[in-house]
Amino acid sequence: MAVRFPISRMLRWLCGALLLAGVLLGGVQADWDFSLISGRARALYGPLGEGQKRIDDWQHLLATQKQVSELEQLNVVNRFFNKQLRYVEDIDLWHQVDYWETPIEALWKGAGDCEDYAIAKYFSLRHLGVASEKLRITYVKALSLNRAHMVLTYYSSPDAMPLVLDSLIDTIKPASQRTDLLPVYSFNAEGLWLPGAKGNQKVGDTKRLSRWQDVLKKMQAEGFPVETTN
Secondary structure, X not given: OOOOOOXXXXXXXXXHHHHHHOEEOOOOOOOOOHHHHHHHHHHHHOOOOHHHHHHHHHHHHHHXXXXXXXHHHHHHHHHHHXXXXXXXXXXXXXXXXXXXXXXXXXXXXXXXXXXXXXXXXXXXXXXXXXXXXXXXXXXXEEOOOOEEEEEEEEOOOOOOOOEEEOOOOOOOEEHHHOOOEEEEEEEEOOEEEEOOOOOOEEEEOOOOOOOOHHHHXXXXXXXXXXXXXX
């Protein structure tokens, strides 16, 4: 992501992020038909090449990790996407300044930037049954890199110190140990939070945000059942 924090870009990104976070991609109610999904992906993107194996491996992960503890799910999902994807800026991968990948696009390419890792991890954990209120996609500044960054955070309870799932490192650490990350805001299906002296403060919801409907349409086109929360 860009080194600086242009306000206009942050607002565009925020609108898309809130909409995407408010979408339950199949959730825990609907199974994902990977035969259909792979077929749709080939029709949309052409031959998947090595991406097909990455998609098959993702399907296997989701099928085998539903009965393990949430902590183990976090570790397995975090390691999976950190291993399967290499970091590539949007301008180099998609020839666009800011492009949001579906998990299928990320696995097809085998690459993405920080938001693509976080998105893929978020939907994977939701599909494995982790409650939405435990997960937040969190926009931070990576102080050591002096750049904008995005991670996925997990709260075992509303007041718990969050765990950080990061594309930069495989080890999941409490946020208190990630002093290299300065939180800017976070969001999930329930709304938007800003950091503050009294703890995170909810400052908005996800209603009437439509800028990133194209992301949802891509997911639907890929064969995922999509439900949008109101």
